[in-house]
Amino acid sequence: MTIQINSNYLEKYGKEYASIVCEGFFASKKYMTGQDIIQLTSSTQVNFFIIKRLFELWQDELAKLKSNPYFDYRDIAVHEALTQFMNVLSRRIKVERAHIEPLIETAVIQSIQLATDPVWYYQSEIEGAPEGKINEYLKENKKYYKWHDRVITFLIDKAGFGHDKSEYLRAISANYQVVKDSLESENLLLATFGDIKAFNLDAYRESVATEEPRKSTASHENDSSTSFFDQMDAAEDTPSKNEGKEEIKEETPKLEKEEPVFSTPKTNDRGNGASLNIAALKSRFASESYNGMKGVIGDLSESLAINQRFMFTKELFDGNSDLLTHALKSIDECRNFNDAIDLVNSRYVNELNWETESEPVQEFLLLIYRKFDDV
Incomplete structure (x- = not known):
């Protein structure tokens, strides 16, 4: 018997989860802002994957403007004005339910894939990176990776510009074997979804007679020198909506990052039989x-x-x-x-x-x- 991913269950779960979140939020509000998204759910990874997608859409808008053949976007004055405009725009995120709900659904699906199979997820990220700019892509997106980030962040500025995608893919797989014993349990990560809707890991992973290939599923208010997305480095440790309001500015300590590929992993000795009396x-x-x-x-x-x-x-x-x-x-x-x-x-x-x-x-x-x- 082999294990097959139940993509139908995953997609159905993501849709139901997003619907429940939106029902609660939009019962009293018409729009969702960037700060709302950062604290939207108890799963920080879900929140930041939504922000990651908004950042990609923001970049798409910038690319469309620059593709206009009638203006010189290389001119320094135009460049500065455009940068200021895009930064102001990024701090005015204002999304209605019809547009944010599919983003939440996708973010939930991606978070579950990351929690349960970090090698596959991060290799998919490498596959989607621009050709010849993998290092730049990882540096730009590392602030959005909240779960199992030690599997990939060690690659940044260490792999060299001459490495092709296949070398990055092998490095991710090798590094996972080194650090896997010190990563958070998938059960604990998935448990953070339970506040909205419990996730059934057994239903997600089905035992089947033959193995089938896995299917992909697809504030500095007046400072125009920085964008909302630039501020994610400072905001990435903002507590979720369930934490006390007086602690909103608290910074959460981070795990040590940039683990070498062939370093000795930290032992964790989980399951040692201890019990509180x-x-x-x-x-x-x-x-x-x-x-x-x-x-x-x-x-x-x-x-x-x-x-x-x-x-x-x-x-x-x-x-x-x-x-x-x-x-x-x-x-x-x-x-x-x-x-x-x-x-x-x-x-x-x-x-x-x-x-x-x-x-x-x-x-x-x-x-x-x-x-x-x-x-």
Whole structure:
């Protein structure tokens, strides 16, 4: 038996997901702006793939203007004026539902493909890059790659201009073998879709008797010197819509990038069998005089201080703010402390290789303890 990708399920899921997002957003608004898109869903990769497509459309518009044979676009004054105009235009993103919904659908499909098969996705990106300008293409688009980016970012400025596409494709495949054990779990990445609509990985991957080829599926308001897309480098770590409003400007720590092709991968030892003891945790926190602090915290997703969010993202969630956001929201939905710790045990302790006695883990657990008043 082999595994075949169910493209029909993927396309149907992407369409339904985009419809649900739009139903919620456009119930109270007529247009979607660039800043709305950045915080549109809990899956940062989806948000940035939408922005990536808008950037491509923006470039297409610029190319159309320059193709006009009646004006000299090489003239310095024309060039400066055109640059200012395009930058202002980029900061006035204003999209109605009929035009943004298909972009969301495509972004969801691409994000799932990236989460489940990063080699195939990034090789497809190389295949679509302009001939002879692969390095420039990767440098321009690296800010839009949020998941499994270590598979590809090491190539930038390191492969040399003489390398053809086939060499890039081989390098991606080789580097994936080096770094794959330190990449985020596909299950954790896909779990970020659950806030809108749960994704069924088993339905996506079907067992079949014969293997078939995979099918592709297709603010500086007054500063005209920069575009909205240039600002993505600064905005790429903006928290998603589920994070506290007071923390919108927080920067999320990043994983180390530019891993060499043949470097020794970092070990992660996931699934080491560790488990949190609920009774022991209750006893410990009770003995430390935290009983009077039970039930004083509302939603964890809204209560973390900036330094706590920074620490938990870096130390407990592999530098991925999406995973922290989803974990907090899932814990908030638990009925009691026991259920919350069961959730942490089943989803995060082993999957993310937590050192259960470490200070970040204990501080995280203390917040959970303080949230519930039935301990």
